Amino acid sequence: MRIHFTKMQGLGNDFVVIDAINQSVRLDARQIRFIADRHFGVGCDQLLLVESPVSENADFKYRIFNADGSEVAQCGNGARCFARFVLDQSLTSKRSIVVDTDAGQLVLNANEDGDITVNMGVPRFEPKQIPLLMPEEALVYTVFLNGDQVTFSALSMGNPHAIICVEDIETAPVSALGKVLESHPLFPERVNVGFMKIMDRQSVKLRVYERGAAETLACGSGACAAAVAGIERGALERVVSVQLPGGSLKIAWQGRGHSVYMTGPAVSVYEGQIEL
Numbered sequence: 001m002r003i004h005f006t007k008m009q010g011l012g013n014d015f016v017v018i019d020a021i022n023q024s025v026r027l028d029a030r031q032i033r034f035i036a037d038r039h040f041g042v043g044c045d046q047l048l049l050v051e052s053p054v055s056e057n058a059d060f061k062y063r064i065f066n067a068d069g070s071e072v073a074q075c076g077n078g079a080r081c082f083a084r085f086v087l088d089q090s091l092t093s094k095r096s097i098v099v100d101t102d103a104g105q106l107v108l109n110a111n112e113d114g115d116i117t118v119n120m121g122v123p124r125f126e127p128k129q130i131p132l133l134m135p136e137e138a139l140v141y142t143v144f145l146n147g148d149q150v151t152f153s154a155l156s157m158g159n160p161h162a163i164i165c166v167e168d169i170e171t172a173p174v175s176a177l178g179k180v181l182e183s184h185p186l187f188p189e190r191v192n193v194g195f196m197k198i199m200d201r202q203s204v205k206l207r208v209y210e211r212g213a214a215e216t217l218a219c220g221s222g223a224c225a226a227a228v229a230g231i232e233r234g235a236l237e238r239v240v241s242v243q244l245p246g247g248s249l250k251i252a253w254q255g256r257g258h259s260v261y262m263t264g265p266a267v268s269v270y271e272g273q274i275e276l
């Protein structure tokens with residue numbers, strides 16, 4: 001099977017994007033891991049499949065797979081790259097695109113300056129909606145890991161996030177602690193782990209150990225989760241610049257019950273074909 005793909009990136013979080021509308025594509029977890037492999041395959045953090053919509057009012061459906069082959073329901077940087085892809089491939093000429101995902105519908109807007117604004121939906125805080133095995137919702141949770149007390153916020157952006165505030169982003173234990181928390185039994189579907197340094201009331205620095213992909217240069221849903229956690233704690237204003245290793249995203253959230261809006265770039269790197 002020969003598959004045509006586009007390699008894309010959003011702040012260095014990179015993707016293999018495949019038009020599964022005009023190509024017949026069926027991939028299993030092993031094949032996705034092969035494509036994502038940075039030595040034997042194309043290499044990417046996530047693989048995105050662009051499909052026909054399932055809802056009447058949607059323009060497309062898109063599916064997201066981590067480099068480990070796991071299918072997930074939300075990807076912020078992926079949503080922006082998806083919008084850039086369908087416009088660049090002339091699959092639509094709309095500047096406001098409705099897309100079905102496993103987390104519900106997203107609305108993506110292509111801005112005049114080339115950035116994409118995504119309505120990322122309403123964050124969920126109830127433990128069962130994250131999911132998190134805690135008896136009741138809390139602003140922060142505390143667990144003991146390898147004898148160390150770890151305090152984190154937790155919420156779902158359509159995918160699960162734990163957010164840990166740190167004093168120094170450069171020396172934060174992203175790989176060590178991120179790996180342990182990612183697959184901790186408290187998170188029955190695993191979790192993305194963000195390490196956030198609050199710089200001032202309008203800006204944070206963030207590094208994310210992603211579920212199914214390890215540390216990435218940027219995580220869009222993680223940026224949303226971190227901004228929401230900081231706003232919930234009363235530490236941030238309602239519009240936040242989230243500075244990730246790969247670049248910055250603008251996140252806006254008016255509070256509980258409201259959608260989170262994320263704005264940032266999306267870039268096509270090259271087109272190619274792979275034999276499976």
Ligand SMILES: N[C@H](CCC[C@H](N)C(=O)O)C(=O)O
Pocket residue numbers: 013045046064066072073074075076077078159160192210211212213216218219220221222
């Ligand atoms: N690793 C995430 C999916 C990709 C999210 C990230 N790349 C983003 O931009 O939001 C998860 O397992 O939920």
